[in-house]
Amino acid sequence: MITTDFVPGSPCWLDLGAPDVPAAAAFYGGVLGWDYESMEAPEGEDMEGGMFRNDGKIVAGLGRLTEPGARSAWMVYYSVTDADAATRAVEEAGGTVRVPPTDLDEWGRMAQFSDPLGGQFAVWQPGTSKGVEQVDVPGSLSWVELYTTDVAAAKRFYGSVFGWQYSEMPMPGGGGAYTIITPAGLSEERMHGGLMEVGEADLALAHGRPYWHPVFAVADCDAAVGRVTASGGDVQMGPDDAEGVGRLAVCLDPAKADFVVLAPPAG
Numbered sequence: 001m002i003t004t005d006f007v008p009g010s011p012c013w014l015d016l017g018a019p020d021v022p023a024a025a026a027f028y029g030g031v032l033g034w035d036y037e038s039m040e041a042p043e044g045e046d047m048e049g050g051m052f053r054n055d056g057k058i059v060a061g062l063g064r065l066t067e068p069g070a071r072s073a074w075m076v077y078y079s080v081t082d083a084d085a086a087t088r089a090v091e092e093a094g095g096t097v098r099v100p101p102t103d104l105d106e107w108g109r110m111a112q113f114s115d116p117l118g119g120q121f122a123v124w125q126p127g128t129s130k131g132v133e134q135v136d137v138p139g140s141l142s143w144v145e146l147y148t149t150d151v152a153a154a155k156r157f158y159g160s161v162f163g164w165q166y167s168e169m170p171m172p173g174g175g176g177a178y179t180i181i182t183p184a185g186l187s188e189e190r191m192h193g194g195l196m197e198v199g200e201a202d203l204a205l206a207h208g209r210p211y212w213h214p215v216f217a218v219a220d221c222d223a224a225v226g227r228v229t230a231s232g233g234d235v236q237m238g239p240d241d242a243e244g245v246g247r248l249a250v251c252l253d254p255a256k257a258d259f260v261v262l263a264p265p266a267g
Helices: 021-032 083-092 151-162 200-206 221-230
Strands: 011-018 035-038 049-054 057-064 073-079 096-104 108-114 120-126 141-148 165-170 177-182 193-197 211-217 234-242 246-252 258-263
Touching: 011 021, 011 120, 011 141, 021 035, 021 049, 021 057, 021 221, 073 211, 073 258, 083 096, 083 108, 083 120, 083 151, 096 120, 120 211, 141 151, 141 258, 151 177, 151 193, 200 211, 221 234, 221 246, 221 258
Parallel strands: 011 057, 073 120, 141 193, 211 258
Antiparallel strands: 011 073, 035 049, 049 057, 096 108, 108 120, 141 211, 165 177, 177 193, 234 246, 246 258
């Protein structure tokens, strides 16, 4: 499970790049019950964005999409003790630096990368902020997942960068294996994400490149899906029951950013 102690290599932050910040704030407020808190831009800077809160606690960030040609998508950040060392590890493992290590005032230091097949992710070296303030309850992050055409390559790359441990779980119906991710040195009780091998046609959202997406816990998957469609979003898959996992659906917001809603099994 994801926790907020944010050991190295665990997800600690996520933010959404959206072409229309007010529209995205309204959508996720309607679907997940989040409150949006706008941040003032520093003098002379053109910035539009802020924080999402659930029950008063920060659960994600939101910013205006500014990169030419980029798709609207969620960015997942992993906690590291040294963003510069993580950057060197990414480059040595064949990844690409998209945003070099950058200080964000006293809050921390971040960098953004692409893995060797093009999957985008980021790291966060904490300062005064360790990351989000709430996880693993309805309305917050409960899992992260990479869709990729080459799980073996992803395991090598991310294992080299973060030291992740892996285990395999059979997919229903003989559909291969799902790779479970656990931070280095921890038991499987602390698993935080997975790697799923898919065909290139399944990566159309990212023009054939792998991509990470967040899984948000909800109390009722079907009700959440109803709110997604009523708010102008769409459903790619589900709702479906996954044994031992819960009931889930893969969704798109109105700008086609993908995310998953998951209601854990009862009991």
